[in-house]
Amino acid sequence: MPRFTIHDLAAIVDARAASGGEASYTRKLLDKGAEHCAKKFGEEAVETVIAAIENNREHLIAESADVLFHLLVLLKSRGISLGDVEAALAQRTGMSGLEEKAARKRD
Numbered sequence: 001m002p003r004f005t006i007h008d009l010a011a012i013v014d015a016r017a018a019s020g021g022e023a024s025y026t027r028k029l030l031d032k033g034a035e036h037c038a039k040k041f042g043e044e045a046v047e048t049v050i051a052a053i054e055n056n057r058e059h060l061i062a063e064s065a066d067v068l069f070h071l072l073v074l075l076k077s078r079g080i081s082l083g084d085v086e087a088a089l090a091q092r093t094g095m096s097g098l099e100e101k102a103a104r105k106r107d
Contacts, residue, residue, distance in 0.1 A: 010082040013072045034077040041070040
């Protein structure tokens with residue numbers, strides 16, 4: 001069985017964003033605007049934190065999946081692609097995390 005990746009999920013979000021709203025949760029989220037998408041992402045992030053604090057493995061896995069989905073929808077709502085985020089990550093890999101964090105504070 002081929003491995004499902006975040007790229008697969010991003011492609012699904014893109015396809016559903018282009019579809020009609022009645023059959024697509026993704027389209028309905030996007031139709032409500034970026035602020036709504038941001039709120040949903042925040043709710044899922046909080047639920048993920050709670051699952052981690054509770055040390056509930058299955059709940060943490062499920063909530064993490066929700067976070068990734070809602071992050072991709074939020075990015076889509078603002079015209080940002082997974083490739084844009086990957087490019088930012090790639091720029092950071094040339095230095096240590098501590099160096100990168102210090103550099104961001106200077107910008």
